[in-house]
Amino acid sequence: MQAHDFFLILLLILVGARIFAELFQRIGLPPVLGELAAGLFLGPTLLGWVTLNDTIKLLAEIGIILLLFDVGLETDLKRLKESGWSATLVAIGGFFLPLLLGTAVSYYVFHLSVITSLFIGGTITATSIGITVRVLKDLKKHQSREGEIVLGAAVLDDIFGVVLLAILYDFSQSGEVNLMDTGRVFLFITAFFVIAPVAAKLMALLIHKYDSHTNYPGLIPVSIISLVLFFAWLAHQMGAPEIIGGFAAGLALSRRFFLPFGVAIGEDQNFAEKIENQMRPIVLLFTPIFFVTVGLSINMQDINWGEAHVWLFGGAILLVSVVGKMLFPFFLKTLSLQKKIIVGLSMVPRGEVGLIFAEIGRAADIFDNEVYTALIVVIVLTTMLPPLLIKTAYAKIPSK
Numbered sequence: 001m002q003a004h005d006f007f008l009i010l011l012l013i014l015v016g017a018r019i020f021a022e023l024f025q026r027i028g029l030p031p032v033l034g035e036l037a038a039g040l041f042l043g044p045t046l047l048g049w050v051t052l053n054d055t056i057k058l059l060a061e062i063g064i065i066l067l068l069f070d071v072g073l074e075t076d077l078k079r080l081k082e083s084g085w086s087a088t089l090v091a092i093g094g095f096f097l098p099l100l101l102g103t104a105v106s107y108y109v110f111h112l113s114v115i116t117s118l119f120i121g122g123t124i125t126a127t128s129i130g131i132t133v134r135v136l137k138d139l140k141k142h143q144s145r146e147g148e149i150v151l152g153a154a155v156l157d158d159i160f161g162v163v164l165l166a167i168l169y170d171f172s173q174s175g176e177v178n179l180m181d182t183g184r185v186f187l188f189i190t191a192f193f194v195i196a197p198v199a200a201k202l203m204a205l206l207i208h209k210y211d212s213h214t215n216y217p218g219l220i221p222v223s224i225i226s227l228v229l230f231f232a233w234l235a236h237q238m239g240a241p242e243i244i245g246g247f248a249a250g251l252a253l254s255r256r257f258f259l260p261f262g263v264a265i266g267e268d269q270n271f272a273e274k275i276e277n278q279m280r281p282i283v284l285l286f287t288p289i290f291f292v293t294v295g296l297s298i299n300m301q302d303i304n305w306g307e308a309h310v311w312l313f314g315g316a317i318l319l320v321s322v323v324g325k326m327l328f329p330f331f332l333k334t335l336s337l338q339k340k341i342i343v344g345l346s347m348v349p350r351g352e353v354g355l356i357f358a359e360i361g362r363a364a365d366i367f368d369n370e371v372y373t374a375l376i377v378v379i380v381l382t383t384m385l386p387p388l389l390i391k392t393a394y395a396k397i398p399s400k
Contacts (some may be wrong), residue, residue, distance in 0.1 A: 009050050010059075016042050017288035030387040032134040035288050039295015052296050056289070063290035066283045067133065086332050087152025093328030094153065094347045095160045099125040101320035110313055112371070115171060119366050122168050123357035123375055124321035124350065127157045128383065132346040134291070135387045139394055146339045149332070150346040157347070165357065211274075220278045297355050298380055307370060314374035321378060322348055342393045348386045354379040 016038040024034030042050040050056075102121035106112045112120070132154070136147045163186055207223050326344035329335070335343065358375045361367040367375065 006055060009056070012042055012050055013038075013056070013289055013292045014285075017292050021288070030135050030138055030391055032131060032138065032291055033384065033387050035291035036131075036295045036384065039292040040298065040300065041295075042292070043296035044299040045295075045301060050296055052293065056293060056296075059286060060290040060293035063286035063288070066279070067287045067290070084152060086149045086334065088156060089331060090149060090328055090343060090347065091153040091156035091160070093331075094127070094325045095125050095157055097327060098321050098324030099164070101324050102317060105316050105320055109316065116361075116366050116371065118171070119168055119357065119361040120317065120371070120375065122161075122164050123354050123361065124317060124324070124378065124382075125164070126161050126350055126354045126357055127154060127325070127347050128294075128349045128354070131291070131294070131349040131383060131387065132390075134287070135390055136346065139391065141394065146335060146343050146346075149335075149343055153343075153347060165360070168357075168360075207275075220275050221282055224275075224279065225282075294355075294383065298376065300380070302373065302376070307373075309370050310374045310377065313371070314377045317374060318378045318381060321350070321382060336397075338393055338397050342390055345386045345390050345393065348382050350379045350382045354382070 017035045020034035020038040020041070021031035022034070024037070025031045039050075041047060044051070099121040102124045103117045106117035106120045107114065132150060136144075136150065141147050207220060211219050325347040326341075329340045329343040329347075332340055332343065354375075358367070358372060358379065361375075362372045
């Protein structure tokens with residue numbers, strides 16, 4: 001792609017995201033839905049003006065990391081720790097139940113093969129935390145009790161998802177699970193748990209020290225972005241499988257790098273506020289690219305709307321994918337019924353994570369066109385509807 005063509009594409013993404021976000025906010029809908037709609041409008045679903053390429057995907061990956069960095073700076077880590085058991089219950093239940101239900105329905109009801117059924121279960125067990133976090137942040141609920149539970153559950157859910165993706169990918173290639181490769185992925189993620197807090201603490205102290213001794217602007221954003229790039233390089237050097245190396249690095253960095261970073265700078269509230277203020281414009285520039293990219297990844301024209309099997313199979317998978325995520329929050333005793341529903345809804349969106357599973361299944365010829373189409377329908381519905389339902393659920397909670 002020529003440079004001037006890319007400039008035009010980036011212009012369309014940024015302006016389209018802003019216009020649709022403004023329109024959706026004015027009619028009382030979450031702005032993130034507007035950004036998703038901008039992707040549908042600009043992409044193959046409608047106009048076909050923008051086609052995804054590696055550069056846009058890279059910018060989108062930066063966007064989701066920066067979004068979670070922004071949330072991490074504002075997170076009450078004491079409350080996040082207190083929500084540990086609740087978050088663990090939501091994560092484990094919300095991971096394994098959709099996986100088991102999706103696999104069982106595909107295999108026993110629709111008589112699909114074992115590997116196809118497992119991939120379907122994997123596709124609907126994934127959660128797109130970026131969409132949920134953005135909705136909660138727009139509603140100013142990301143620091144609420146239920147918001148902390150969702151954030152904690154998302155950490156575990158995404159780690160489980162990375163390991164599952166490695167297992168299923170090996171299975172699709174060789175017909176068996178390579179425990180060595182799977183173990184390497186697990187060790188890779190564990191290493192980030194150990195390395196990231198230490199690196200974040202040291203980096204925070206260095207930034208704080210040199211920021212007070214320089215009159216040249218830009219130290220904070222340059223330092224943070226540089227550290228993100230270093231961890232991306234480190235991910236490759238640690239030998240993660242190529243198919244999920246960047247994906248796993250993004251998950252590990254965004255959850256286990258930025259939250260401890262918040263701890264490290266938490267002793268100086270003025271410095272923490274300075275970092276937030278200097279990073280906010282960058283965050284607001286990159287995060288819409290991510291949500292537009294989700295919309296660009298979906299081609300509604302590929303769906304054979306007249307095929308009955310698509311509706312039957314898609315409806316069954318949609319049902320188990322929603323039930324699987326919604327059930328376990330009802331076991332949380334510390335939340336009201338309305339907030340239990342909000343936690344469940346927050347774990348439903350599949351977004352780009354579901355698309356990764358679906359695309360791997362399609363590329364490996366595990367999914368035929370009907371199955372792939374039905375899964376795309378499920379991903380679209382589980383991505384677009386929960387933000388609306390979350391906002392409606394909050395509106396029904398009496399204000400104090």
